[in-house]
Amino acid sequence: MNDLKNKNIIVTGASGGIGNSIVKRLNDCGANILASGTKLEKLEELKSNFTNIKILKFDISQNDQIEKFIENASAELDGNLDCLVNNAGITQDNLAIRMSLNEWKKVIDINLTSTFLLSKFAIKKMLKNKSGKIINITSIVGHTGNLGQANYTASKAGIVAMSKSLAIEYAKKNININCISPGFIKTAMTDKIDEKFKEIIVSKIPSARLGEPEDIANAVIFLASNLSDYINGETLHVNGGMYMG
Secondary structure: OHHHOOOEEEEOOOOOHHHHHHHHHHHHOOOEEEEEEOOHHHHHHHHHHOOOEEEEEOOOOOHHHHHHHHHHHHHHOOOOOOEEEEOOOOOOOEOHHHOOHHHHHHHHHHHHHHHHHHHHHHHHHHHHHOOEEEEEEOOOHHHHOOOOEHHHHHHHHHHHHHHHHHHHHHHHHOEEEEEEEEOOEOOHHHHOOOHHHHHHHHHOOOOOOOEOHHHHHHHHHHHHOHHHOOOOOOEEEEOOOOOOO
16 A cells, blocks of 8 residues: 555644544544644654654644635645545434534534534645545444434434445546545543443454454555545444445
């Protein structure tokens, strides 16, 4: 997969556990990376640890600034954009009858609307280059549903459908748009799950373990490389067999 050498790639949500691993693996493969997130201290730590990294603090909830962000991020990568990894997202869980309109809108806005806008403006850049790849990180619960996550599951399922539509629109322009759907991965978020509930989750995973952030990063490397050039509008499920779509 050495074809990632000198490829210019933007990664959002780079300061989280999965984002961190994505950046590390892309760096290992020689890509030029623009790592973005809301926590400047963690972004600076990334920059100090890896060689081919530039950082840009940005909150993707600022929808009216997303076009400018893509412009600035691309400029940091010498004006070229080969791949965008939409990894940033939030949860704000509640049972449906208790979920406020603000809780619904905030999650849909950040997870779905912002992903659409990031993709839209990245595609404009990629059209000029006559090629490009977009990788959207979704979730297993976008396919199965989950207790207390009507907003989050809707946003992640929406990303899948949106990605298929974008893939149809721009396949002839040599732009590939795919999703990765993680199962339960070892991150700060799953660390907070009660041990008894965690045991129940693991019991439902044929591989009998939680996934590692590196499992998602490896899938990103595949979809970002030319090995996936004939894959478009698809969702790669990385969940140890918990959901077989």
